[in-house]
Amino acid sequence: MHRFPLLLLAASLSACSSNEKWADNAVTPALETMAEAPGDWSKLDGMIGRRPSESGLIDTSAISVDLNARLGASAKPYRNAMMAAGPLTRRGNFLVAEAPDAWLVLDPVGHAFRAGLRRDGQFEEWTTAGAEVPRPS
Numbered sequence: 001m002h003r004f005p006l007l008l009l010a011a012s013l014s015a016c017s018s019n020e021k022w023a024d025n026a027v028t029p030a031l032e033t034m035a036e037a038p039g040d041w042s043k044l045d046g047m048i049g050r051r052p053s054e055s056g057l058i059d060t061s062a063i064s065v066d067l068n069a070r071l072g073a074s075a076k077p078y079r080n081a082m083m084a085a086g087p088l089t090r091r092g093n094f095l096v097a098e099a100p101d102a103w104l105v106l107d108p109v110g111h112a113f114r115a116g117l118r119r120d121g122q123f124e125e126w127t128t129a130g131a132e133v134p135r136p137s
Helices: 004-015 041-047 064-082
Strands: 089-091 094-099 102-107 112-119 122-127
Touching: 041 094, 064 094, 064 102, 064 112, 064 122
Parallel strands: none
Antiparallel strands: 089 094, 094 102, 102 112, 112 122
């Protein structure tokens, strides 16, 4: 009998038993860990006009794996700050969500983003490697 897979499954499920979408003991992927294939970012258009806290933009959408991986240890504070963001808007070819202490600019065609989080009065930024995504204006 192979009991190890069952024990692993039980341990995994117990780590996710909280009411939060992110388990406190979840391990953030390494910065170089990105989605194997880009998700369907065309569905992001359906989130226009909705706040990230309502739409799942930050934590359950096609961008969440890459965003979490790029932000690394800053992913949780970033998600928390973005829960105060206003509705996602379209600005030319880009989608933008802004909060008092964080922002996100998405390039759905290029599967790229730029994110910012205010810390100690200055913004720390992350972007998809090699992408030319502007800061929000």
